[in-house]
Amino acid sequence: MINKLVAKIQKTHAPIVVGLDPMLNYIPEHIQKRAFDQFGETLEGAAEAVWQYNKEIVDCVCDLIPAVKPQIAMYEQFGIPGLAAFKKTVDYCHEKDLVVIGDIKRGDIGSTSEAYAVGHLGKVQVGGKSYYGFDEDFATVNPYLGSDGVKPFIKVCKEENKGIFILVKTSNPSSGEFQDRLIDGRPLYEWVGEQVAAWGEEHMGDSYSYVGAVVGATYPEMGKVLRRVMPKSYILVPGYGAQGGKGKDLVHFFNEDGLGAIVNSSRGIIAAYKQEAYAKFGAEHFGEAARQAVIDMAADIDGALQAAK
Amino acid sequence: MINKLVAKIQKTHAPIVVGLDPMLNYIPEHIQKRAFDQFGETLEGAAEAVWQYNKEIVDCVCDLIPAVKPQIAMYEQFGIPGLAAFKKTVDYCHEKDLVVIGDIKRGDIGSTSEAYAVGHLGKVQVGGKSYYGFDEDFATVNPYLGSDGVKPFIKVCKEENKGIFILVKTSNPSSGEFQDRLIDGRPLYEWVGEQVAAWGEEHMGDSYSYVGAVVGATYPEMGKVLRRVMPKSYILVPGYGAQGGKGKDLVHFFNEDGLGAIVNSSRGIIAAYKQEAYAKFGAEHFGEAARQAVIDMAADIDGALQAAK
Numbered sequence: 001m002i003n004k005l006v007a008k009i010q011k012t013h014a015p016i017v018v019g020l021d022p023m024l025n026y027i028p029e030h031i032q033k034r035a036f037d038q039f040g041e042t043l044e045g046a047a048e049a050v051w052q053y054n055k056e057i058v059d060c061v062c063d064l065i066p067a068v069k070p071q072i073a074m075y076e077q078f079g080i081p082g083l084a085a086f087k088k089t090v091d092y093c094h095e096k097d098l099v100v101i102g103d104i105k106r107g108d109i110g111s112t113s114e115a116y117a118v119g120h121l122g123k124v125q126v127g128g129k130s131y132y133g134f135d136e137d138f139a140t141v142n143p144y145l146g147s148d149g150v151k152p153f154i155k156v157c158k159e160e161n162k163g164i165f166i167l168v169k170t171s172n173p174s175s176g177e178f179q180d181r182l183i184d185g186r187p188l189y190e191w192v193g194e195q196v197a198a199w200g201e202e203h204m205g206d207s208y209s210y211v212g213a214v215v216g217a218t219y220p221e222m223g224k225v226l227r228r229v230m231p232k233s234y235i236l237v238p239g240y241g242a243q244g245g246k247g248k249d250l251v252h253f254f255n256e257d258g259l260g261a262i263v264n265s266s267r268g269i270i271a272a273y274k275q276e277a278y279a280k281f282g283a284e285h286f287g288e289a290a291r292q293a294v295i296d297m298a299a300d301i302d303g304a305l306q307a308a309k
Numbered sequence: 310m311i312n313k314l315v316a317k318i319q320k321t322h323a324p325i326v327v328g329l330d331p332m333l334n335y336i337p338e339h340i341q342k343r344a345f346d347q348f349g350e351t352l353e354g355a356a357e358a359v360w361q362y363n364k365e366i367v368d369c370v371c372d373l374i375p376a377v378k379p380q381i382a383m384y385e386q387f388g389i390p391g392l393a394a395f396k397k398t399v400d401y402c403h404e405k406d407l408v409v410i411g412d413i414k415r416g417d418i419g420s421t422s423e424a425y426a427v428g429h430l431g432k433v434q435v436g437g438k439s440y441y442g443f444d445e446d447f448a449t450v451n452p453y454l455g456s457d458g459v460k461p462f463i464k465v466c467k468e469e470n471k472g473i474f475i476l477v478k479t480s481n482p483s484s485g486e487f488q489d490r491l492i493d494g495r496p497l498y499e500w501v502g503e504q505v506a507a508w509g510e511e512h513m514g515d516s517y518s519y520v521g522a523v524v525g526a527t528y529p530e531m532g533k534v535l536r537r538v539m540p541k542s543y544i545l546v547p548g549y550g551a552q553g554g555k556g557k558d559l560v561h562f563f564n565e566d567g568l569g570a571i572v573n574s575s576r577g578i579i580a581a582y583k584q585e586a587y588a589k590f591g592a593e594h595f596g597e598a599a600r601q602a603v604i605d606m607a608a609d610i611d612g613a614l615q616a617a618k
Contacts, residue, residue: 021421024435032436041436073421077428078435079442080396084389105417107451109481112330112382119386126333126387127341127350133388142416144453145479146486170454172418177455178501181492188497192487238418 001137001162002205002212002234005099006259008066014298015254017101017236018061018290019266020089021071022050026271028283031056047081050074053286054089057270058096060287064294067099069236069264090136101236102136105167107149114152121164122156138163140214140236143192150199154211158203163210163234168193168226171216171239189215189222193229200233208234208260217249217263224252227260235261240297241268247300251308258305269293310446310471311514311521311543314408315568317375323607324563326410326545327370327599328575329398330380331359335580337592340365356390359383362595363398366579367405369596373603376408378545378573396443403444410545411445414476416458423461430473431465447472449523449545452501459508463520467512472519472543477502477535480525480548498531502538509542517543517569526558526572533561536569544570549606550577556609560617567614578602 009015024032024046032049039045058068070093075086093100106116118124119133141153141164153164169179169189179189193213200209209232215223217239227235235253240246240263253261272278272293273286281289318324333341333355341358348354367377379402384395402409415425427433428442450462450473462473478488478498488498502522509518518541524532526548536544544562549555549572562570581587581602582595590598 023420036436041438043433043435043440043442046433046435071417071421071424073415073417073424073428077424077433077442079428079433079440080389080393082428082442083392087389105415105451106382108380108382108414109479111332112380115380115382115386119382119388119391124352124355124386124388126352126355127345129350131352131388133352133386133391142414142451142453144451144476144487145481146483146488148481148483167453170418172454172457174455174457177504178453178497179455181497181500183490183492183497188487188490188492191490195486 001099002208002210005066005234005262006208008099009259009262012064012066013302014065014294015262015301016065016294016298017067017069017262017264018057018065018269018294019069019071019103019264020054020057020270021074021266022053022270023074024049026267026274027053028273028286030284043078043081046078047085050078050082051085051088055092056287057290058093058098060291061269061294062096062098064291064298065098067101067262068093069101069103071103071266087134090134099138100136101138101140101165102134103140105140105142107142107145109145110148110152113149114156117153117156121153121162122160138165140165140167142167143195154199154203157210163212165212165214165234165236166192166196168196168213169215169219169222171218175216190225190229193226196233197230200230204232208232212236214238215253220249220252227252227255231255236264237261238264241265247304250301251304254305263301265297269297310408311517311519314375314543314571315514315517317408318568318571321373321375322611323374323603324571324610325374325603325607326376326378326571326573327366327374327578327603328378328380328412328573329363329366329579330383330575331362331579332383333358335576335583336362337582337595339593352387352390355387356394359387359391360394360397364401365596366599367402367407369600370578370603371405371407373600373607374407376410376571377402378410378412380412380575399443399445408447409445410447410449410474411443412449414449414451416451416454418454419457419461422458423465426462426465430462430471431469447474449474449476451476452504463508463512466519472521474521474523474545475501475505477505477522478524478528478531480527484525499534499538502535505542506539509539513541517541521545523547524562529558529561536561536564540564545573546570547573550574556613559610560613563614572610574606578606
């Protein structure tokens with residue numbers, strides 16, 4: 001799956017992942033109204049609105065991008081109907097041949113991490129049969145519990161040719177409270193990054209590992225260091241756009257082969273129609289606005305990468 | 310809710326939480342067969358088996374204990390039907406007046422943590438209406454992202470009179486890889502514990518905070534230190550029984566008032582019938598075996614607390 005991700009990035013010339021993180025207030029009125037008319041102002045109604053919104057965005061951008069990253073919290077908040085919309089979104093993105101990164105940030109002790117891994121990336125055994133629960137291609141994983149929280153994911157990844165991205169340095173303002181603390185003179189995130197590189201050796205693709213890392217666009221200097229610490233790990237970079245990251249900040253997240261990083265934008269794409277730059281599309285054409293925002297984001301990143309050559 | 314938890318612990322004399330972490334291989338043959346006869350060997354069949362198993366255990370132990378802790382990973386592995394069984398379990402435990410600790414170990418950047426908090430502890434707004442998604446009373450939270458990952462949970466907890474337990478020192482063998490690393494001469498888990506105490510001041514109950522901590526029974530010496538670092542935080546202690554912790558190891562997790570800790574056992578209770586000590590009950594009477602295991606666990610802890618006085 002890491003090979004597929006790399007190939008799709010090379011084909012689309014867009015190291016971009018669109019974050020499918022639908023808040024209800026991003027979803028245009030007409031979509032909400034249609035869903036509520038059918039299901040009422042219920043969890044089912046909210047889930048239907050989320051699904052219809054996602055579907056139109058995916059239809060409008062799927063030829064331009066290699067991957068999507070649905071953030072499961074945005075679905076989980078609507079309980080079971082919300083999670084059913086998550087699953088429907090994962091399946092639909094697979095129909096469109098997109099790589100699906102489940103942003104689930106799970107992580108627990110051994111047998112429990114294995115249950116998460118089985119549920120999101122693998123197959124669960126029921127009597128003589130087996131089933132995919134959610135079936136994403138990649139999942140994000142929290143490293144706080146150490147190797148025995150991470151290795152069950154790697155085990156399932158090996159069986160299924162799937163991958164993970166481990167949180168190393170997150171994009172949020174307070175990420176430094178623990179992640180930046182110095183241990184023997186080096187910040188915790190570097191130690192985690194080193195471990196990601198070591199875990200990554202256990203499951204290599206052709207040129208990159210199935211074990212990647214999450215490093216926020218909001219911390220470009222740290223991205224530069226971490227790029228060297230984990231040369232074979234793909235870096236999933238959140239924080240572009242709405243959180244403040246720009247194309248020129250991202251150059252050091254990439255390797256010299258022009259690969260090694262994939263940049264996420266959520267709100268900046270899926271709610272582009274709410275920005276002044278894309279207001280001309282109007283709420284009716286939010287999918288077209290998203291498409292234009294993807295084109296502009298790809299150009300911004302490509303321009304920065306070309307300028308750095 | 311922390312006041313309710315404390316009151317129920319005082320009433321039952323059992324600082325015990327039963328972990329409802331049903332693996333299919335814990336579930337007696339006759340329960341599985343009945344479920345598969347009805348729904349086939351499907352995710353729905355597995356979810357039904359899990360639910361029937363939980364129900365019988367809850368019926369057999371609910372008068373003896375203050376709280377249960379369903380581990381959501383064990384349900385999530387069965388996809389949507391599994392999560393529906395999780396929700397059914399939460400609701401049923403509420404009917405039995407048990408405090409429900411959702412062991413979900415979530416944690417993300419601000420707005421995303423808020424979505425998790427809303428989904429698990431609070432109400433989500435849909436148009437003019439609002440709904441509980443999963444409606445646990447407490448949730449476990451991962452601290453790796455720092456304050457802005459945790460505070461959205463505290464905000465929802467304040468609105469709903471609910472609480473959280475933050476991972477400080479986990480019970481698994483490799484928990485030390487990052488958690489034990491020294492920062493200015495003190496291990497990371499102590500810094501996290503100090504932060505838990507500070508966060509806890511934002512939302513106090515009568516004698517304890519709504520913000521508690523997770524510290525593994527498998528690390529009693531660290532429990533002793535952390536008890537002092539977070540005097541007003543309830544400590545949720547996993548790792549008793551199957552993971553190796555014993556009553557005498559637990560004394561230092563408690564304060565002098567005999568309160569301040571609640572000890573989890575999962576497999577040791579719910580699959581007690583598989584242990585030699587409880588084999589006489591037989592698989593048919595797994596609920597009675599669980600009841601006896603709770604009684605024995607309460608006596609073990611009470612004996613250790615009395616001996617330490």
